[in-house]
Amino acid sequence: MTLTITKSDKPAGYSDYDDQELFSFMKNRNSKPEEAKKAWTEFYARHAKYIWNRCLSQCSTAPEGDALAKDIFQNTMQKVYENAEKFNSEKNDGIKGWLSSIVHNEFYNYFNKYHLKFSNEEYPDIEDTQEDEETLMLEDAVYDKFVGAHFEALKKLLSGLTEKEYKVIMTYMKFHQLDKPGSHLPDAEMRKLCVELNITAATARQIKRRGLLKLKKLAEQL
Amino acid sequence: MNSKQTKTIENALFHALKSHGLLPQVTAGQEDGATESLLPAELNNPENFIKKEAKVVPLKSNRNRVTKRLQLAKVAMKKK
Numbered sequence A: 001m002t003l004t005i006t007k008s009d010k011p012a013g014y015s016d017y018d019d020q021e022l023f024s025f026m027k028n029r030n031s032k033p034e035e036a037k038k039a040w041t042e043f044y045a046r047h048a049k050y051i052w053n054r055c056l057s058q059c060s061t062a063p064e065g066d067a068l069a070k071d072i073f074q075n076t077m078q079k080v081y082e083n084a085e086k087f088n089s090e091k092n093d094g095i096k097g098w099l100s101s102i103v104h105n106e107f108y109n110y111f112n113k114y115h116l117k118f119s120n121e122e123y124p125d126i127e128d129t130q131e132d133e134e135t136l137m138l139e140d141a142v143y144d145k146f147v148g149a150h151f152e153a154l155k156k157l158l159s160g161l162t163e164k165e166y167k168v169i170m171t172y173m174k175f176h177q178l179d180k181p182g183s184h185l186p187d188a189e190m191r192k193l194c195v196e197l198n199i200t201a202a203t204a205r206q207i208k209r210r211g212l213l214k215l216k217k218l219a220e221q222l
Numbered sequence B: 001m002n003s004k005q006t007k008t009i010e011n012a013l014f015h016a017l018k019s020h021g022l023l024p025q026v027t028a029g030q031e032d033g034a035t036e037s038l039l040p041a042e043l044n045n046p047e048n049f050i051k052k053e054a055k056v057v058p059l060k061s062n063r064n065r066v067t068k069r070l071q072l073a074k075v076a077m078k079k080k
Helices: A019-027 A033-058 A065-082 A094-114 A140-147 A151-159 A163-174 A187-197 A201-219 B009-019 B060-079
Strands: none
Touching: A019 A033, A033 A065, A033 A094, A065 A094, A140 A201, A140 B009, A151 A201, A163 A187, A163 A201, A163 B009, A187 A201, A201 B009
16 A cells, blocks of 8 residues: 655644554654654654553563563664565554564574574484384473473473474464464464474474473473 | 363463463554553653654663773773
């Protein structure tokens, strides 16, 4: 959609413009920096508080959560301004959905980059002779400990995986259904994963299983 | 469903990731923040986010680089 806005249509205060219109001003930040700046100021006044609270909420369990929230907030704000043209109200589940997903992605990237020191153990010493569901079951006490693990403990558990195992397992987690543990990935997602890691689907499933067994072993030591 | 069947490592991981906001998202989430807090004063200036180099608070990721740069600058000063 192309919006055509002339100065005479709207007051100079920008408060009457909707978010989509503000984005279209911001999009022209290089050719019309003053308009973009005003639009950005209005956008900031409208949404900064929401974004800040999302950042606080997202970082609440992380160590130094408040300081981290400030970092995530700044990264998010820069991303929003720099990527104004990418916002699509229908596709992005509304403005709050879009902002929320940027906050989440920033936090997730931060966690992956600075918190995880992946193991290099490609072939752990794990006995996996039984290919049945029982193998991936947890004792009640271990399950409860895992679910209630603190940030640091979870970080340690995930750091026990190799980068490949982490990538595969987190992709599965994206589509995980609680009532159907062990269900397959959607075909398109599996193809993407296989191309990215240069593996076959069967290998991806094997990597996932190995990773889960490794996590189980680590969880039993919690 | 038998409750025992739900106690798999996958389900445990799912819940743990979710409680720390680390569950990868398929689509954009739209949950409102449970916390309600005022925006800190140092972040309350929209112009600071227009230019990438103008940061209010150094990013964690930049902190080491900044420290390194300061150390190098000090060494250079001493040499002079």
